[in-house]
Amino acid sequence: MDIVGRRMNIELNLLLMNRNIFLCLVLFIISFGCSGNTDGSKSTKQENTFESYIPLIKSKLNLSEVSLLGELRTVNNDTIFILRGETEQDYYSEIKIYLFCTDSSVFQKYLANEKFDMPGNLYDYEEKLIYTSEVFYGELPISKEPAVIWFQKEYATEKGIIESIFVIKISDEKVTYKTITREDSIGYYMNIIDDYKFNEIRGEDLYSDP
Numbered sequence: 602m603d604i605v606g607r608r609m610n611i612e613l614n615l616l617l618m619n620r621n622i623f624l625c626l627v628l629f630i631i632s633f634g635c636s637g638n639t640d641g642s643k644s645t646k647q648e649n650t651f652e653s654y655i656p657l658i659k660s661k662l663n664l665s666e667v668s669l670l671g672e673l674r675t676v677n678n679d680t681i682f683i684l685r686g687e688t689e690q691d692y693y694s695e696i697k698i699y700l701f702c703t704d705s706s707v708f709q710k711y712l713a714n715e716k717f718d719m720p721g722n723l724y725d726y727e728e729k730l731i732y733t734s735e736v737f738y739g740e741l742p743i744s745k746e747p748a749v750i751w752f753q754k755e756y757a758t759e760k761g762i763i764e765s766i767f768v769i770k771i772s773d774e775k776v777t778y779k780t781i782t783r784e785d786s787i788g789y790y791m792n793i794i795d796d797y798k799f800n801e802i803r804g805e806d807l808y809s810d811p
Contacts, residue, residue: 681701685698696719746770766781767779
């Protein structure tokens with residue numbers, strides 16, 4: 602091979618080597634960028650988990666203990682935590698359901714001072730059943746509003762057993778509460794629970810303040 606041919610061969614090899622180095626650099630940059638985005642997404646997600654809100658929730662609601670029962674999302678993608686909260690009273694611990702919204706304006710205006718009955722059976726100090734309920738949460742049809750629904754029975758009343766449902770609906774700007782006793786309306790919400798696969802909150806036996 603003459604000198605010219607050797608030079609062309611060397612130049613060709615150098616060109617191929619440079620191209621390979623360039624491709625390796627491009628792949629490295631792409632790989633690093635994707636890895637960085639993934640870590641960033643995980644970090645953002647972790648910052649929005651229930652665990653990250655526990656100190657704030659305890660402070661805002663004055664709870665000694667809190668655990669997560671379920672989550673809902675508003676149309677604006679704010680999170681609503683459905684909570685089992687415990688407060689220490691003089692002689693016993695009160696256990697109730699609390700709602701905490703990551704939209705601070707909705708929480709402060711509608712939820713900061715509210716607490717609701719846990720599902721299950723409530724007994725008085727003589728172990729007499731005075732209240733029982735089942736609680737479900739999910740998204741209502743048509744309006745797409747997140748809701749929590751109580752199917753409840755009150756015992757030991759002058760009118761005997763009183764059946765009703767209690768509905769909490771949460772929109773992007775307000776929270777509404779409604780108690781319903783009409784049988785046809787109760788049936789309507791029972792169908793919603795079944796047809797739209799609402800989640801049930803597990804009940805427990807509790808005792809009222811002596």
